[in-house]
Amino acid sequence: MLGNIIILALREIRRNVLRSFLTILGIIIGVAAVITMVTVGGSATAQIQQQIASMGSNLLMVMPGKRMGAGMEAGNVLFKEDDAVAIARDINSIAAVAPVSTRSLQAIFGNQNWTTQVTGSDNVFIGITNRAVKTGRQFTDNELRSGAAVCILGETVKTKLFGGQDAVGEKIRLQKLSCEVLGILEPKGQNTMGMDQDDVVIIPLKTLQRRVTGNQDVGVLYVSVSNNASTEKVQQELSVLMRERRHLSPSDDDNFNVMDMKEIAKMLTSTTQLLTALLSAVAAVSLLVGGIGIMNIMLVSVTERTREIGTRLAIGALEREVLLQFLIEAVVLSSLGGLLGIVLAMASSVLLTAVLNVPFIFNGSIIIISFLFSAAVGVIFGYMPAKKAARLNPIDALRYE
Amino acid sequence: MSSLSTSQPLTRAEGAIIELSGVSKVYGQGRAAMQALAGVDLRIDPGDFVAVMGPSGSGKSTCLNIIGCLDVPSSGAHYFEGVDVGKLSHNQRALLRRHYLGFIFQGFNLLNRTSALENVELPLVYRGLPAPQRHERAQQALVAVGLQGWERHTPGELSGGQQQRVAIARAIVAGPVVVLADEPTGNLDSARSREIMEILTELNRKQGITIVMITHESDIAAYANRTIHFRDGHIERTEHNGGKV
Ligand SMILES: Nc1ncnc2c1ncn2[C@@H]1O[C@H](COP(=O)(O)OP(=O)(O)OP(=O)(O)O)[C@@H](O)[C@H]1O
Numbered sequence: 174m175l176g177n178i179i180i181l182a183l184r185e186i187r188r189n190v191l192r193s194f195l196t197i198l199g200i201i202i203g204v205a206a207v208i209t210m211v212t213v214g215g216s217a218t219a220q221i222q223q224q225i226a227s228m229g230s231n232l233l234m235v236m237p238g239k240r241m242g243a244g245m246e247a248g249n250v251l252f253k254e255d256d257a258v259a260i261a262r263d264i265n266s267i268a269a270v271a272p273v274s275t276r277s278l279q280a281i282f283g284n285q286n287w288t289t290q291v292t293g294s295d296n297v298f299i300g301i302t303n304r305a306v307k308t309g310r311q312f313t314d315n316e317l318r319s320g321a322a323v324c325i326l327g328e329t330v331k332t333k334l335f336g337g338q339d340a341v342g343e344k345i346r347l348q349k350l351s352c353e354v355l356g357i358l359e360p361k362g363q364n365t366m367g368m369d370q371d372d373v374v375i376i377p378l379k380t381l382q383r384r385v386t387g388n389q390d391v392g393v394l395y396v397s398v399s400n401n402a403s404t405e406k407v408q409q410e411l412s413v414l415m416r417e418r419r420h421l422s423p424s425d426d427d428n429f430n431v432m433d434m435k436e437i438a439k440m441l442t443s444t445t446q447l448l449t450a451l452l453s454a455v456a457a458v459s460l461l462v463g464g465i466g467i468m469n470i471m472l473v474s475v476t477e478r479t480r481e482i483g484t485r486l487a488i489g490a491l492e493r494e495v496l497l498q499f500l501i502e503a504v505v506l507s508s509l510g511g512l513l514g515i516v517l518a519m520a521s522s523v524l525l526t527a528v529l530n531v532p533f534i535f536n537g538s539i540i541i542i543s544f545l546f547s548a549a550v551g552v553i554f555g556y557m558p559a560k561k562a563a564r565l566n567p568i569d570a571l572r573y574e
Numbered sequence: 575m576s577s578l579s580t581s582q583p584l585t586r587a588e589g590a591i592i593e594l595s596g597v598s599k600v601y602g603q604g605r606a607a608m609q610a611l612a613g614v615d616l617r618i619d620p621g622d623f624v625a626v627m628g629p630s631g632s633g634k635s636t637c638l639n640i641i642g643c644l645d646v647p648s649s650g651a652h653y654f655e656g657v658d659v660g661k662l663s664h665n666q667r668a669l670l671r672r673h674y675l676g677f678i679f680q681g682f683n684l685l686n687r688t689s690a691l692e693n694v695e696l697p698l699v700y701r702g703l704p705a706p707q708r709h710e711r712a713q714q715a716l717v718a719v720g721l722q723g724w725e726r727h728t729p730g731e732l733s734g735g736q737q738q739r740v741a742i743a744r745a746i747v748a749g750p751v752v753v754l755a756d757e758p759t760g761n762l763d764s765a766r767s768r769e770i771m772e773i774l775t776e777l778n779r780k781q782g783i784t785i786v787m788i789t790h791e792s793d794i795a796a797y798a799n800r801t802i803h804f805r806d807g808h809i810e811r812t813e814h815n816g817g818k819v
C-alpha cells in the first residue's frame with residue numbers, strides 16, 4: 174500500500190510541474206541564502222582571527238595626536254628616536270621598541286614603477302610585526318647607524334618591479350635615492366583592514382630621515398610587550414612616561430595615544446561578527462519569505478487540492494492514505510529544494526569566499542539547521558491544508574470553493 | 575403502469591441492500607436553514623435498477639450522496655446491507671465506499687491533468703492492487719465504455735461525453751455491488767445516452783449490480799425497473815416500469 178501511495182504522490186508532483194517548481198524554488202532560495210551568508214560571514218571572521226594571530230603578540234603602537242583618527246591634525250608633536258630609547262630603558266616588561274616613519278614614494282626599477290609605503294625603521298620592526306626576510310638578508314648595525322642606501326622589499330613591490338626576476342643585489346630608486354635591495358620579505362597577505370601588508374619597502378630609519386624627509390622626526394613607536402606582562406599596565410606606564418617626556422601638566426590632555434593592536438583587531442572581529450549576524454538575519458528573512466511563498470502556493474492550490482481530496486475520499490481512500498500522500502509530496506519537494514539549495518549555497522560560498530579572498534570554511538550545522546527548517550516549512554504548509562480537507566465529508570470536499 | 579405511495583414508514587426488512595428510514599437533511603442553520611430532504615423512506619433490494627426523477631432542487635442528489643456514504647443525514651437512519659451507516663466511523667464509511675460502491679458524479683470529478691487510464695486505476699490503487707493487474711482491469715473498463723485508444727488523454731483533452739464514460743469506467747472498474755449515478759447521460763446526445771444506458775443495463779442484468787440513477791429524462795428512466803419521483807425533499811410516488819425496454 175505504501176508503495177502505491179508513494180506512486181500517487183510522485184504522480185501528483187510530476188503532474189503539477191509549475192506548482193512543484195515554485196515550491197522547490199522557494200526552498201532553494203531560502204536555504205541557499207542562509208547557508209551562503211553564514212558560511213561567508215564565518216569564513217571572514219575566521220580569517221580576521223587568523224590575522225590577529227599573525228600580527229605579532231602584544232603589539233602596542235604609540236602615535237602622535239589626541240585620539241585615533243585625529244593624527245592628521247596639523248601641529249602634532251612627533252617623536253624622536255630618543256623616545257624609543259627611553260621607553261626601552263625605563264619601562265620593564267618590554268621586549269622591543271621600533272621607531273617607525275613612513276612616506277608614500279614611487280619606487281622605480283628600469284621602466285617599472287610602483288607607488289608604495291616606504292617605511293624607515295630597523296630589524297626590530299621586521300620582527301615585531303611578525304615579518305621575516307625570505308631571501309637575502311636583514312640590515313647590518315652599520316647600515317642602520319650610518320643610514321646606508323639599502324632596502325628590503327615586500328612581496329608585492331618585488332613582483333611589481335621585478336616580476337619573476339631576481340631582485341636581491343639590484344638597485345631601485347626611491348625618489349632621488351638609489352638603494353640596493355638586500356632582501357625580500359615573506360608574504361603576509363592582507364591585514365584586518367584589508368590592506369596589503371606586502372606593499373612595503375623597508376629602509377633604515379636614518380636613511381629615511383636624512384635622504385627623504387630631511388628631519389629627525391619619528392612617526393610611530395612600535396612597542397612589543399613581553400609575553401607574560403600585562404598590556405594594560407605597560408600601556409599605562411607608557412602614558413606616564415610620554416607625558417613626563419612631553420612636559421604635560423596634569424590638566425593637559427594627552428597629545429599622543431597608545432593603541433593596542435589586539436584591541437583593534439578584537440573590535441574588528443566583533444564588527445565582522447555583528448555583520449555576519451545581520452546578514453544571517455537578512456538571510457533568515459529570505460528563508461521565511463521562501464516559506465511564505467510556499468504557503469501561498471499551497472493556499473492558492475487548496476481549492477483544487479480539496480476537490481482532489483474529495484474525489485479520492487469518494488473513491489474510497491482513507492483519511493490517513495490521503496494525508497500520507499500529501500506528506501510524501503511535501504517531504505519530497507522540500508528535501509529536493511533543500512538539497513538543491515545546499516548545492517547552490519556551496520557553489521556560491523566557494524565563489525564568494527574566493528572573490529572576497531577569504532578562506533572557505535565549511536559550516537555543517539547551518540546546513541542542517543536551514544535544511545530542517547525548510548523541510549519543516551514545506552511539510553507544514555504542504556500538509557496542513559490537506560489535514561483539514563481530509564477530515565471533511567467527501568461531498569463537502571468536492572463542493573469546496 | 576402502477577404507482578404506489580411509499581409515505582408510510584418501512585420496517586427494517588431482511589435482504590434490502592439499501593434502506594433509508596425517515597432520512598432528513600438540513601443545510602445551513604437558523605433562518606438560512608434549507609431542508610433538502612424531509613423524511614425519506616426507501617428500500618432497494620439487491621440487483622434492482624432504480625431511476626430517480628424530480629424537479630431541480632427536489633433533493634435527488636442529496637439523497638444519492640447519502641446513499642453513497644458521501645454525506646450523512648441530519649436525522650433518520652441509513653442502512654447498507656443491514657449495517658447502520660450512521661454508526662460507522664469516517665474510515666469505515668471510506669472502506670464501505672471502497673469495497674461496495676461506485677459513484678458517477680454529476681460533474682464527473684475526474685482528476686485534472688491525469689490520464690484517463692490513471693483516473694480509472696485510482697479505485698484499484700486504494701484497493702492495493704499491484705500495477706500490472708491495475709492496468710489490465712482499468713484497460714478493460716475503458717474498453718467496456720468504448721474508450722479504447724483514449725487511455726493517455728487527460729480530461730482536458732476529452733469531450734464531455736468521453737469524460738462521462740471515463741467516470742463510468744472508474745465507477746465500475748473495482749466491481750462494486752452498487753453503482754450510484756447522478757445524471758450519467760446529462761451531457762450526452764441521445765445516441766451516446768443509449769450507449770451509456772446499454773452499458774449500465776448490462777452491468778445490472780449480467781453482473782447483478784444494483785443501480786440507482788438520477789435522470790431528468792423519462793425515456794432514460796424507462797431503462798430502470800422503477801422510477802422514484804422526488805418533490806420538495808420527499809418521495810412523491812414510485813412508478814414501476816414493468817419490463818419496458
Ligand atoms: N451544500 C449545500 N448547502 C446548502 N444547500 C444545499 C447544499 N446542497 C444542496 N443544497 C440545497 O438542497 C436542495 C436540494 O439539492 P439537490 O442537489 O439534492 O437537488 P437536485 O434534486 O439534485 O437538483 P438538480 O436536479 O438540479 O441536480 C437545493 O435547494 C439546494 O439548493
Ligand SMILES: [Mg+2]
Pocket residue numbers: 634635636680756
Ligand atoms: Mg442533482
